[in-house]
Amino acid sequence: xxxxxxxxxxxxxxxxxxxxxxxxxxxxxxxxxxxxxxxxxxxxxxxxxxxxxxxxxxxxxxxxxxxxxxxxxxxxxxxxxxxxxxxxxxxxxxxxxxxxxxxxxxxxxxxxxxxxxxxxxxxxxxxxxxxxxxxxxxxxxxxxxxxxxxxxxxxxxxxxxxxxxxxxxxxxxxxxxxxxxxxxxxxxxxxxxxxxxxxxxxxxxxxxxxxxxxxxxxxxxxxxxxxxxxxxxxxxxxxxxxxxxxxxxxxxxxxxxxxxxxxxxxxxxxxxxxxxxxxxxxxxxxxxxxxxxxxxxxxxxxxxxxxxxxxxxxxxxxxxxxxxxxxxxxxxxxxxxxxxxxxxxxxxxxxxxxxxxxxxxxxxxxxxxxxxxxxxxxxxxxxxxxxxxxxxxxxxxxxxxxxxxxxxxxxxxxxxxxxxxxxxxxxxxxxxxxxxxxxxxxxxxxxxxxxxxxxxxxxxxxxxxxxxxxxxxxxxxxxxxxxxxxxxxxxxxxxxxxxxxxxxxxxxxxxxxxxxxxxxxxxxxxxxxxxxxxxxxxxxxxxxxxxxxxxxxxxxxxxxxxxxxxxxxxxxxxxxxxxxxxxxxxxxxxxxxxxxxxxxx
Amino acid sequence: xxxxxxxxxxxxxxxxxxxxxxxxxxxxxxxxxxxxxxxxxxxxxxxxxxxxxxxxxxxxxxxxxxxxxxxxxxxxxxxxxxxxxxxxxxxxxxxxxxxxxxxxxxxxxxxxxxxxxxxxxxxxxxxxxxxxxxxxxxxxxxxxxxxxxxxxxxxxxxxxxxxxxxxxxxxxxxxxxxxxxxxxxxxxxxxxxxxxxxxxxxxxxxxxxxxxxxxxxxxxxxxxxxxxxxxxxxxxxxxxxxxxxxxxxxxxxxxxxxxxxxxxxxxxxxxxxxxxxxxxxxxxxxxxxxxxxxxxxxxxxxxxxxxxx
Numbered sequence: 001x002x003x004x005x006x007x008x009x010x011x012x013x014x015x016x017x018x019x020x021x022x023x024x025x026x027x028x029x030x031x032x033x034x035x036x037x038x039x040x041x042x043x044x045x046x047x048x049x050x051x052x053x054x055x056x057x058x059x060x061x062x063x064x065x066x067x068x069x070x071x072x073x074x075x076x077x078x079x080x081x082x083x084x085x086x087x088x089x090x091x092x093x094x095x096x097x098x099x100x101x102x103x104x105x106x107x108x109x110x111x112x113x114x115x116x117x118x119x120x121x122x123x124x125x126x127x128x129x130x131x132x133x134x135x136x137x138x139x140x141x142x143x144x145x146x147x148x149x150x151x152x153x154x155x156x157x158x159x160x161x162x163x164x165x166x167x168x169x170x171x172x173x174x175x176x177x178x179x180x181x182x183x184x185x186x187x188x189x190x191x192x193x194x195x196x197x198x199x200x201x202x203x204x205x206x207x208x209x210x211x212x213x214x215x216x217x218x219x220x221x222x223x224x225x226x227x228x229x230x231x232x233x234x235x236x237x238x239x240x241x242x243x244x245x246x247x248x249x250x251x252x253x254x255x256x257x258x259x260x261x262x263x264x265x266x267x268x269x270x271x272x273x274x275x276x277x278x279x280x281x282x283x284x285x286x287x288x289x290x291x292x293x294x295x296x297x298x299x300x301x302x303x304x305x306x307x308x309x310x311x312x313x314x315x316x317x318x319x320x321x322x323x324x325x326x327x328x329x330x331x332x333x334x335x336x337x338x339x340x341x342x343x344x345x346x347x348x349x350x351x352x353x354x355x356x357x358x359x360x361x362x363x364x365x366x367x368x369x370x371x372x373x374x375x376x377x378x379x380x381x382x383x384x385x386x387x388x389x390x391x392x393x394x395x396x397x398x399x400x401x402x403x404x405x406x407x408x409x410x411x412x413x414x415x416x417x418x419x420x421x422x423x424x425x426x427x428x429x430x431x432x433x434x435x436x437x438x439x440x441x442x443x444x445x446x447x448x449x450x451x452x453x454x455x456x457x458x459x460x461x462x463x464x465x466x467x468x469x470x471x472x473x474x475x476x477x478x479x480x481x482x483x484x485x486x487x488x489x490x491x492x493x494x495x496x497x498x499x500x501x502x503x504x505x506x507x508x509x510x511x512x513x514x515x516x517x518x519x520x521x522x523x524x525x526x527x528x529x530x531x532x533x534x535x536x537x538x539x540x541x542x543x544x545x546x547x548x549x550x551x552x553x554x555x556x557x558x559x560x561x562x563x564x565x566x567x568x569x570x571x572x573x574x575x576x577x578x579x580x581x582x583x584x585x586x587x588x589x590x591x592x593x594x595x596x597x598x599x600x601x
Numbered sequence: 602x603x604x605x606x607x608x609x610x611x612x613x614x615x616x617x618x619x620x621x622x623x624x625x626x627x628x629x630x631x632x633x634x635x636x637x638x639x640x641x642x643x644x645x646x647x648x649x650x651x652x653x654x655x656x657x658x659x660x661x662x663x664x665x666x667x668x669x670x671x672x673x674x675x676x677x678x679x680x681x682x683x684x685x686x687x688x689x690x691x692x693x694x695x696x697x698x699x700x701x702x703x704x705x706x707x708x709x710x711x712x713x714x715x716x717x718x719x720x721x722x723x724x725x726x727x728x729x730x731x732x733x734x735x736x737x738x739x740x741x742x743x744x745x746x747x748x749x750x751x752x753x754x755x756x757x758x759x760x761x762x763x764x765x766x767x768x769x770x771x772x773x774x775x776x777x778x779x780x781x782x783x784x785x786x787x788x789x790x791x792x793x794x795x796x797x798x799x800x801x802x803x804x805x806x807x808x809x810x811x812x813x814x815x816x817x818x819x820x821x822x823x824x825x826x827x828x829x830x831x832x833x834x835x836x837x838x839x840x841x842x843x844x845x846x847x848x849x850x851x852x853x854x855x856x857x858x859x860x861x862x863x864x865x866x867x868x869x870x871x872x873x874x875x876x877x878x879x880x881x882x883x884x885x886x887x888x889x890x891x892x893x894x895x896x897x898x899x900x901x902x903x904x905x906x907x908x909x910x
Binding site for chain 1 (some may be wrong): 667670672675676689690755758759762766846847849850852860861863864865866867869870871872873874
C-alpha cells in the first residue's frame with residue numbers, strides 16, 4: 001500500500017515535470033540509467049542491426065516494435081502501443097489495420113511512415129517467422145501488406161487463420177526504409193507474391209531468392225544508428241553500450257534519463273556483483289541463490305519486484321523407451337518427487353513448486369481452468385501410491401531396488417545441460433530422492449545447451465529437462481507437450497504425426513490417448529486447433545489437454561518460474577510494481593510507458 | 602695381518618646375486634628413510650599422500666553408497682556434525698571430498714602411468730636408435746606437443762562421455778607424453794655415448810638389455826619424478842574440465858563441487874557457499890603439496906650430489 005502511494009505521488013510529480021517542457025535531449029539532469037540487456041550480451045563488433053542476433057539494437061531503447069506485449073497470463077493479444085498507436089482487427093481476424101503514432105520520427109528527423117513498416121515486414125520475410133512465412137498455407141501467415149496512407153497500413157492474413165496473427169504481427173521490429181530499404185530488390189514484392197501464390201519451379205525459385213537475402217540482411221551494418229525509440233546508440237565497447245536520448249522520440253516527455261548505459265556480462269555472477277555494488281538501476285530476471293539475494297537486498301536502494309513469468313521447468317520422458325512407455329511408471333515417478341524440495345534446492349528465489357502437472361504455469365492454469373484446476377491430481381509425494389503404480393507397470397522389487405519387469409536393473413538417467421546449474425541441482429535432488437525410494441537414479445550432463453537440445457531431439461535421452469507452459473498463447477503452451485517434439489508436425493497447414501525417433505519426435509508419446517470423459521482424442525490435433533478456434537472453444541480444449549497432461553504425465557512439472565527483477569531507487573523511482581503487466585519488458589519500454597522518473601533530492 | 606671389514610653397502614663378491622639385491626634394497630630404503638627424516642616437510646608430504654591414498658582406497662567404504670542429506674541444512678556452515686559444511690542439497694562436504702578422492706587419484710595415477718610409459722618408451726627408442734626412427738618419432742612427439750590439450754578435450758567431451766577415471770586418465774595420458782619423450786630422448790642421446798654403453802655394445806649385449814638394464818636405471822629417478830608431477834597435472838586438468846561442466850556429473854567430484862559452489866551457490870559473491878568452494882580447493886592444494894614435498898625428497902634420494910651427509 002505504502003509502495004503504491006509512493007508511486008502515485010511520484011507519478012504526479014513526473015507529470016508536472018513533463019508539463020514543464022521536458023522531452024528534448026537538452027533536458028538537463030536526467031542522468032545515466034544503468035542496466036543490462038537480459039536478452040543478449042554486448043558485442044562491440046556487431047552491426048547496429050536488429051536482424052542480427054547479436055546486433056547492437058536493444059529492445060525498447062533503440063529498437064522499436066509496433067507494440068509491446070503485456071504479461072497477460074492467457075491473452076496473447078494484449079499489447080501496449082509502441083510505434084503503432086492503435087490497431088483494429090477484422091471480426092473474422094482476416095486483416096489488421098495499424099495506425100502509426102502521428103508524431104513518430106526517426107533520430108535523423110525523418111518521419112516514421114507506413115513505408116518503414118512495409119520494408120520491415122519485407123525484411124522479416126527474408127528471416128522467416130510465423131507471421132511472415134513464405135508458405136501461404138502456414139497458420140497465421142500474412143498474405144498481403146497494403147499501405148493505406150503515410151500513417152496507416154493494412155496487413156491481411158492468409159486463409160489458414162491463426163489466433164496469434166495479431167500478436168506476431170505487432171511484435172514486428174520496425175526499421176527505417178531510408179536505411180534498410182536498399183536491402184530489398186526492386187522486384188521484391190512481386191517475387192514475394194510469386195513465392196506465396198505461384199506454383200512449381202517459379203514459386204520455388206522465388207522462395208529461394210527471398211530466403212537467399214537472409215544473410216545479406218543479417219550482415220547489414222548501417223554507418224550509424226537511426227532509431228525511432230527513446231534512445232540512440234552513441235557508442236559501444238566490450239564493457240558496455242552507451243545510448244543517448246533521441247531528440248525526436250514521439251513521447252520524449254516521458255523519458256527521464258539523458259543516457260542509458262547497458263553493461264555487459266558473461267554470466268550471472270557478474271550481474272550479482274553489479275547489483276550488490278548498487279550499479280544497476282534495474283536488472284531483468286536473473287537466477288539468484290538465496291545468499292546472494294540477501295546481499296543484493298541489503299545493498300542501498302535495491303528492491304525486488306516479482307511478477308508472473310509464463311514458463312515452467314519440467315522433466316520430460318521419452319515415452320518410446322522402456323519403461324517410460326508405461327504411464328504407471330511416469331505416474332510413480334511423479335508421486336516420488338518432492339517438488340517443493342527440488343524448487344528449494346534449484347530455484348529458491350525464482351520459482352514456486354508446481355501445484356500439479358497440467359503443462360501450464362499455475363497462474364495461467366487457474367485463469368484457463370478455474371475450479372477444475374483443483375480437481376487435477378496433485379501428485380503429492382506418496383511412496384505407497386508410487387509403489388502401487390510401479391507394480392501396476394509390472395516393475396519388480398528385488399534386493400531393495402526396483403527392477404524392470406524382466407528383473408533386469410532399472411537405471412533412471414536424468415539428462416540436463418551442464419551450463420544450467422539450477423537444472424543440474426534439481427536433477428541431482430530428484431536422483432537423490434529416487435535413490436531414497438529404491439530407484440537407481442543418476443544425473444547425466446551434456447557439455448552445453450546446444451548439444452543438449454540436439455541430443456534430446458535425436459532421442460538419446462530417457463529423461464531430460466524441458467521448459468513448458470510457454471504462454472500466454474494456449475497453442476504455444478501445449479505445443480511443448482503435443483507439438484513437434486512429440487511427433488506432431490504442421491506442413492503447409494496440414495498436421496501430420498511422425499513415429500517416435502523420426503524428425504525430432506523424441507517424446508515418443510502415442511498419437512491418440514484416452515481423455516477420460518472426452519473419449520479417445522488426438523492431443524496434437526487439439527493443440528493445433530487452439531490456433532483457430534473461438535476463445536470459448538479454446539477454454540474447453542485447454543481443459544481437455546491439461547487433463548491429458550495430468551493423467552498421461554508426458555512430463556513432470558517441477559516448478560513455475562517467478563519473474564524476479566531488481567530495481568534500485570537511489571537514482572530513479574516509479575518502477576513498475578509487483579505483478580505489473582509490463583514487468584517482462586525492458587526498462588526502455590517502462591520509460592516509454594511513463595514509468596521511471598529521476599529521484600528528486 | 603690386515604683385517605678388512607666389509608663396509609656397509611659394499612656387496613660381497615662371493616655373496617649370491619639374490620643376497621646382493623636384498624642388501625642393496627635394504628640400503629636403499631635406509632637411505633630413503635634418512636632423506637625423509639632430514640626435513641619434516643618431507644615426512645609431511647608422505648603423510649599427506651598416505652592420507653589421500655587411504656581416502657582413495659577406503660574412503661567410499663566409510664560412507665553409505667548414497668550419502669545422507671539434511672534437507673534443512675542447505676549450504677550449512679562448518680559445524681561438529683559437518684566439519685566442512687554442507688552442499689546445495691545438505692550433503693556433508695567432508696563426505697563428498699573423501700568419497701570423491703578415488704576418482705581424482707585414479708585419474709591422476711592412470712594419467713601418470715600412461716604419460717610416463719609412452720613418453721619413456723618413445724624417448725628411449727628414438728634416442729638410442731637415432732636416424733629415421735628418431736626423426737619419425739620426434740615429429741610425432743612434436744605433433745603431440747602442438748595439440749592444444751584443453752580445447753581438444755572440450756571438443757572430445759561432446760562426443761565421448763568419459764564415464765570412468767581410467768578413460769579420463771587414458772585421454773589425459775595420451776595427450777601429455779610429449780614432454781617426457783623429448784626429455785628422455787635427450788638423456789638417452791647423452792648416455793649412449795658414455796663408456797659403459799660403449800662397453801655394453803662392445804660385449805655384444807642385446808639392445809633390450811642395453812636399454813632396459815643400462816640406460817633406463819640411470820633415468821629412473823627423473824622418470825619417477827615426472828610421474829609424480831604428471832599426477833598433479835592430471836588432477837588440475839580433470840578438475841578443470843569438471844569445473845567447466847564438460848564432463849559427466851558426479852556430485853562428489855571436486856571439479857563439480859567447485860562448479861556448483863560458484864555458479865549455484867554464489868561462493869565468489871557471498872560467504873554462504875564458501876566452505877563448499879574451499880574444501881575441494883584445499884584438497885587439491887594439499888594433494889599437490891604432498892606430491893611436491895615427495896618430489897623434493899626423491900630428488901635427493903636419486904641425486905648423490907644433493908645428499909647432505
